[in-house]
Amino acid sequence: MVSAIVTGATGITGSAIVHHLLKDPSYSKIYSFSRSNPGYQDPKIQHVTLDLQGSAKEMARTLQGVSAEYVYFCAYLVPNDPAELSRVNAELLSNFIEALELTGAIRNIKRFILTCGFKQYGVHIGQAKQPLLETDPLLENQAGGVSWPPIFYYDQQRILAQAAQKGAWEWVATLPEDVLGYARGNFMNEATSIGLYCAVSKVLPGSELPFPGSKANYFTFNCWTSANLHAQFCLWAAVTPGAGNQIFNVMNGDTESFQNLWPRLAARFGCRIPDPMFPNGGVRDTKGFGDYESSTIRFPNKPPLKAVAAELGLSADPTMENSPTLFLQVDPEKWAKRHDVNDAWAQLRQKYQLDQHAWDKATWDFLVMTMGRDWSCVGSMSKARKLGWTGYADTWDELEETLQILEREKVLPPLDQLKRDF
Template sequence: MESKKKKKNSSLTTQHIEFVMPSAIVTGATGITGSAIVHHLLKDKTYDKIYSFSRSNPGYEDPRIQHVSLDLQSSAQDMAKALQGVSAEYIFFCAYLATDDQAELSQINESLLSNFLEALELNGAARKIKRFVLTCGFKQYGVHIGPGKQPLLEDDPLLENDVGGASWPPIFYYLQQRVLADAAKKGGWEWVATLPQDVLGYARGNFMNEATALGLYCAVSKALPGSELPFLGSRANYFAFNCWTSANLHAKFCLWAAVAPGAGNQIFNVINGDTESFQNLWPRLAARFGCRIPDPMFPNGGIPGTKGFKDYESSTIRLPNKPPLKALASSLGLSKDPSAEESPTLFLQIDPEKWAKREDVNKAWAQLRDKYNLDQDAWNKATWDFLIMSLGRDWSCVGSMSKARKLGWTGYADTWDELEDTFETLESKGILPPLDQLKRDF
């Protein structure tokens, strides 16, 4: 009798238990953050099905991936039809549309997300969701508006509704996060929002990247007479502290946040983990590209209102609002301090947009393009205006990773290594000239 009982229990322990592998959806799969997430999902053998959503096919060759041509600007009803039979436990939303008008920017990007979520409801896919990861950024803190309290923390006050007694331009991340949180509560699933800063990475045909513009500036400077590499921005920016985010590190974080216990319904800074400044990076850029660091770097002072470097045109841009620091001014004892009251100013001792239109600069670029068969689109679509903000501001942008670290995140990337790795990729894709040849030929 006892032996039969043991045999019965033994058969229960060897009973086959089916393990269902999860699937994932990535929107904006052709962008820098989205393509990196797809790449790392393919490396993760946990996922058996990956849907890449974008208007154009990113061309991944893997049996686990399926491309879905999707226009996120279409109606929820039209998207629901395009998504028939498509569902996943984990969704990574990286889609973004840029426009100069801040009100329109908010409206468009909030609609992208809300219509997509409605489409998932209409076709029944929302019932399968476990966690939805939304990519946002440091504009959450108003770093594009002016200086804020350092370091930047996820529970810093939102810049809205006259917080601190000031009016703030709309920040669409807030709208998206509320739309997402409401949908998650209704559907019984969880959400995560990530806040990367100045993402370093590569995506085919996507040139909205600080590294691309910086690399082009360095390569052309090498080809110009004297091979000088003057800093484009202000003296204050040269000494300020900043942080960057590797697209690969961000992708790894997103996969971690999708399943990490306790990470649901949270907002996280996602930065490399080091703190950098251009006083350290700029000489390394010059050495890498074989350029000469000018001395003095700021012959006219490098402050707003001064002349440009040598014969280059400078720009002084007064921003129209109070700095984000004003939102916390009273609690910091700074309610009467000029740092919380004065409108921020951007200063470029070499305006990159004007620099890119100069005759001597375009001749140097054409020489490089023809000599090394480079992609003209990279020059035409380079985001020089991105450098105006990232090199022209006179304030630091440093975030804390403590919140994620306390939940177990251990990821780290060295910013210089990531920048150099991006340059090497851009060289291999014919966007920047091959480094050894550039240094030998010029």
């Protein structure tokens, strides 16, 4: 019988890992770490209130007597400045590892699983080579002759690898993409923002559901990751021979596109698909859909594809010098501030007793990125498959299940009543 530590246990990935550890009979003890108590009711779980922003010595005092063979590190902070993002999250991890060294718990670790993401490939700053492979070059050290914005996963992986080598234990880093799942009180979830957008659109005159992003994005191909599938992968990677000291893409296993998902969302919420969906022909200008405000956001960097331009025979291609651009025909952040939109939300909130925090904390800026980009984000699962991973999830099914949970948790209105009342 073994034990586990889960940091960020109130987050979407962390809480999913806790739930799957509870189902695994080989685990006899689970330590859940977070700043607030998630309220797990199970004798196998011991919650530890821990502020990872504290010093190693402060954390060590809290962690006296805590020890586990497997660590699942899902905590991170999101300051706006990229340099600060790297510094803060590197310190979170390094101080936590040092705290385990101070208590002596580090000697019992077998594998340490770190949750990262597709920012590993720079998909948040432009088009990268497709499909995304774990062996793709890092966007640093003047890769492709370009100075790149800092990506904090790189620092974390180096810290982890060095500590593992020193302590004679192993590490694994996972790279999920656009995670679909639910954690109580945590609204950093694409499904929450999409669900709120659809539900409010149902109430607005005409019940139209315009796609917020660009026409190019509507037709790109992308991968999503179920929080439950990611949790299953983490437990698999913790014990699978040959998985140690490796980085793995973790996606559902299918490839999806909003051209398929958006009409299904419209049908689900009882909305009408506009025709034309892109009245301006998809031309990027300052005009939005109807009277909605659009946005054009230009990045200061070159596309990540430039890092491998020479090996692809694209060194002289002028597009390698273009700044990546996001375009939203309905800017979700601006949309969520409109009086008519907020009146519609208030109507839903009062009628169905919904959670105002979900609206206040919805990550509209995340939709700006995922729907405004004109590049695909498709990763290969071949590396994990070759080691024996067979997990799979249907992205629409996972999105549907998450929306149903959001309804039960009073984040979204009950679907049947919404379609009947409006």
